[in-house]
Amino acid sequence: MLNIGVLQEGFVLDHIEAGKSMEIYNYLNLNKFDCCVAIIKNARSNKMGKKDIIKIECSIDAIDLEVLGFIDHNITVNIIKDDKIVEKKRLSLPKEIKNVAKCHNPRCITSTEQELDHIFVLTDPRKEIYRCKYCEEKYRRKKL
Amino acid sequence: MRHLMSPLDFSVEELDQLLDLASDIEKHPEKYAHACDGKKLATLFYEPSTRTRLSFEAAMMNLGGNIFGFSSAESSSAAKGESVSDTIRMISCYADICAMRHPKEGAPMVASAVSSIPVINAGDGGHQHPTQTLTDLLTIRSLKGRLDNLTIGLCGDLKFGRTVHSLVRALARYKNITFIFISPEELKIPSYIKEDVLEAQGIPYQESERIEDVMPDLDILYMTRVQQERFFNEADYIRLKDFYILNNKKMKLAKEDMIVMHPLPRVNEISVEVDKDPRAAYFRQVQYGVYVRMALILTLLEVNLC
Numbered sequence: 001m002l003n004i005g006v007l008q009e010g011f012v013l014d015h016i017e018a019g020k021s022m023e024i025y026n027y028l029n030l031n032k033f034d035c036c037v038a039i040i041k042n043a044r045s046n047k048m049g050k051k052d053i054i055k056i057e058c059s060i061d062a063i064d065l066e067v068l069g070f071i072d073h074n075i076t077v078n079i080i081k082d083d084k085i086v087e088k089k090r091l092s093l094p095k096e097i098k099n100v101a102k103c104h105n106p107r108c109i110t111s112t113e114q115e116l117d118h119i120f121v122l123t124d125p126r127k128e129i130y131r132c133k134y135c136e137e138k139y140r141r142k143k144l
Numbered sequence: 145m146r147h148l149m150s151p152l153d154f155s156v157e158e159l160d161q162l163l164d165l166a167s168d169i170e171k172h173p174e175k176y177a178h179a180c181d182g183k184k185l186a187t188l189f190y191e192p193s194t195r196t197r198l199s200f201e202a203a204m205m206n207l208g209g210n211i212f213g214f215s216s217a218e219s220s221s222a223a224k225g226e227s228v229s230d231t232i233r234m235i236s237c238y239a240d241i242c243a244m245r246h247p248k249e250g251a252p253m254v255a256s257a258v259s260s261i262p263v264i265n266a267g268d269g270g271h272q273h274p275t276q277t278l279t280d281l282l283t284i285r286s287l288k289g290r291l292d293n294l295t296i297g298l299c300g301d302l303k304f305g306r307t308v309h310s311l312v313r314a315l316a317r318y319k320n321i322t323f324i325f326i327s328p329e330e331l332k333i334p335s336y337i338k339e340d341v342l343e344a345q346g347i348p349y350q351e352s353e354r355i356e357d358v359m360p361d362l363d364i365l366y367m368t369r370v371q372q373e374r375f376f377n378e379a380d381y382i383r384l385k386d387f388y389i390l391n392n393k394k395m396k397l398a399k400e401d402m403i404v405m406h407p408l409p410r411v412n413e414i415s416v417e418v419d420k421d422p423r424a425a426y427f428r429q430v431q432y433g434v435y436v437r438m439a440l441i442l443t444l445l446e447v448n449l450c
């Protein structure tokens with residue numbers, strides 16, 4: 001496998017669905033970080049066949065990982081400190097997400113009042129359904 | 145301080161207390177005639193709604209309180225671009241409680257987040273209309289004597305009709321309720337109501353296109369209007385608006401103690417000849433709407449007469 005050097009401190013996001021790494025990059029606003037980021041696409045995986053990996057060299061407090069659980073809770077987050085994996089974090093579905101996705105219901109109050117936060121609440125953890133806090137419109141992933 | 149955004153904001157026990165209070169108001173209106181002396185209700189109606197607004201205003205006046213407000217967005221500062229949040233902050237300085245109707249879904253919730261007075265959702269787009277549901281529950285409990293062990297037929301626009309969605313969710317909390325959904329294919333009840341509310345709780349329901357087939361089984365027939373304002377296509381509206389017309393011939397198929405309800409306004413879906421039938425409950429329903437709004441105002445203002 002292609003090897004990208006070790007991290008002193010930061011995250012390795014593993015088991016990203018192949019081809020989705022740029023999406024994750026954008027969600028985490030990594031373009032705004034002045035740190036070293038490596039994106040590995042289509043890496044071989046015994047479990048998934050192919051997968052993407054993102055390595056981010058930054059302080060471990062710098063990134064809010066809650067949102068990752070909403071995007072894809074199958075991603076494994078390895079937290080690296082002093083060149084070692086100090087924690088392997090499994091993600092769960094966050095109860096609420098703020099300003100990650102937009103409500104696309106034209107009748108929702110967020111469509112006219114621009115200053116409002118776009119908030120989605122987890123209403124059915126089993127079916128992984130999120131609904132807009134204001135109008136209860138179901139969140140549809142493809143519209144992100 | 146509490147607000148009312150959805151009929152499910154109240155637990156079944158709290159709902160029982162509210163309906164008990166409404167029934168007491170019906171029996172002893174004089175006892176409550178000065179319960180809100182000196183209090184003010186603001187009716188913030190960003191879209192026209194004669195019935196709901198007048199019902200709120202009548203409710204507050206029956207309690208001895210005062211009312212003020214606006215009845216369209218054009219006559220409010222929204223026309224100048226003021227946000228809902230700013231409007232409610234301003235109204236909070238003038239009134240003790242407010243009822244808000246808004247075409248945008250979730251607007252009353254936005255208001256409640258910054259308001260220092262109780263906010264009642266008086267209808268937000270196609271989303272919620274909790275005081276109509278409270279009205280329906282009081283009507284059923286008063287005229288049928290119970291909110292459990294009922295077969296209720298909901299007829300007409302079950303797709304866009306928010307009163308139907310709210311009523312199904314509210315009645316689903318009571319025992320032995322059977323729902324019969326009567327609608328044309330294009331206006332069927334949304335699948336999320338069937339899956340998330342009924343099937344998830346094992347509540348029985350059936351669907352029918354013909355009202356005549358199910359009429360003998362019903363304890364309650366809840367008629368709805370096909371709402372022109374929910375259609376983007378005029379041709380679809382014209383094709384579907386007269387799909388069901390309840391008349392005396394169809395009423396002959398019903399039980400003697402069945403009641404016919406309707407959130408009003410009706411257009412053609414209930415023939416005027418049915419008005420004389422003692423089972424027609426839709427105008428009594430309007431009166432129950434005033435009682436339940438009186439009870440709601442008292443509850444949210446925490447007015448205790450004892």
